[in-house]
Amino acid sequence: xxxxxxxxxxxxxxxxxxxxxxxxxxxxxxxxxxxxxxxxxxxxxxxxxxxxxxxxxxxxxxxxxxxxxxxxxxxxxxxxxxxxxxxxxxxxxxxxxxxxxxxxxxxxxxxxxx
Amino acid sequence: xxxxxxxxxxxxxxxxxxxxxxxxxxxxxxxxxxxxxxxxxxxxxxxxxxxxxxxxxxxxxxxxxxxxxxxxxxxxxxxxxxxxxxxxxxxxxxxxxxxxxxxxxxxxxxxxxx
Numbered sequence: 001x002x003x004x005x006x007x008x009x010x011x012x013x014x015x016x017x018x019x020x021x022x023x024x025x026x027x028x029x030x031x032x033x034x035x036x037x038x039x040x041x042x043x044x045x046x047x048x049x050x051x052x053x054x055x056x057x058x059x060x061x062x063x064x065x066x067x068x069x070x071x072x073x074x075x076x077x078x079x080x081x082x083x084x085x086x087x088x089x090x091x092x093x094x095x096x097x098x099x100x101x102x103x104x105x106x107x108x109x110x111x112x113x114x
Numbered sequence: 115x116x117x118x119x120x121x122x123x124x125x126x127x128x129x130x131x132x133x134x135x136x137x138x139x140x141x142x143x144x145x146x147x148x149x150x151x152x153x154x155x156x157x158x159x160x161x162x163x164x165x166x167x168x169x170x171x172x173x174x175x176x177x178x179x180x181x182x183x184x185x186x187x188x189x190x191x192x193x194x195x196x197x198x199x200x201x202x203x204x205x206x207x208x209x210x211x212x213x214x215x216x217x218x219x220x221x222x223x224x225x226x227x228x
Contacts (some may be wrong), residue, residue, distance in 0.1 A: 004157075042118075042218035042219055043158075043218040044218075090158065100208075102148070103160075103216055105158040107156060108155070
């Protein structure tokens with residue numbers, strides 16, 4: 001039972017490089033999310049998706065793009081990485097739109113931009 | 115706007131003693147409250163949630179939390195702490211009609227001393 005799977009787990013980028021973080025969930029969830037975690041700041045929502053083919057901005061969307069071409073996958077792209085994007089990135093998913101639905105998280109992707 | 119405050123960055127408790135991790139929230143409408151735990155270099159694991167009903171919510175690993183509407187609090191508790199409970203704990207809140215708007219606190223590092 002994999003749940004939410006993220007790849008890669010660790011990555012070092014040079015400033016200006018691009019990369020894509022991959023997220024897959026096998027729970028048939030409609031909603032998917034990308035968060036970033038920085039020390040002392042909790043988790044902040046970058047982008048989210050309420051279904052296949054849809055995406056929306058969260059709290060800190062600048063510098064990131066996302067795509068949800070398949071229900072089970074949610075991709076996070078950095079077009080031109082900056083040191084401020086050094087962070088831990090978490091993908092998550094939930095069943096539906098109700099606020100009480102539990103959100104399930106992946107194991108995280110540690111990204112360093114030098 | 116909704117917010118969560120975890121007033122203690124660090125909580126230390128002796129093994130076998132009761133533990134409390136504090137959380138207060140601010141939200142318009144009915145709150146949906148969550149506790150997650152994060153072990154080093156891992157993703158967030160769901161512990162418990164309050165949706166409605168009984169103010170005392172029981173969750174995984176012997177944890178429980180008490181919803182107090184008048185004090186807008188949702189403190190996490192455990193009667194007898196274990197060394198293995200040492201981790202980072204996050205409180206989160208969302209409001210009805212906004213499943214995507216899960217707001218996290220900044221986290222509390224719990225250390226259980228043997």
